Amino acid sequence: MRKLFIASTLVFGLAVCGFWLASAVLTPPEAGAGVVQKTTEPQWSAEEVARHDRPTDCWMILGREVFDFSTYLPQHPSDPDVITPWCGKDASEAYLTKTKGRPHSPYADSLLPKYRIGVLK
Numbered sequence: 651m652r653k654l655f656i657a658s659t660l661v662f663g664l665a666v667c668g669f670w671l672a673s674a675v676l677t678p679p680e681a682g683a684g685v686v687q688k689t690t691e692p693q694w695s696a697e698e699v700a701r702h703d704r705p706t707d708c709w710m711i712l713g714r715e716v717f718d719f720s721t722y723l724p725q726h727p728s729d730p731d732v733i734t735p736w737c738g739k740d741a742s743e744a745y746l747t748k749t750k751g752r753p754h755s756p757y758a759d760s761l762l763p764k765y766r767i768g769v770l771k
Contacts, residue, residue: 717766
């Protein structure tokens, strides 16, 4: 009886170890596990953004993102002259406060992805 107990315990232990090993070998690694992924998203320096400082070529930094508002300026609800001083600059605070202490509307926020061209280096 004792030999049967030892044998069955040993077989059970080997089975558990076999299942554990099989799951470790057959389970695919998580996406990006152990691999440094490079972003394919364009990256722009503040100096590169600063070169786009005209109403016809107007890039801005909002947070850590870069936007090209050149085609949007004529469509802006208020006078485009409100925006043009921020062309080529970090306009994060101006966007968040409209320079009057008021945030932009959710509609304005929803337009941003259309004009996003990359991230800040």
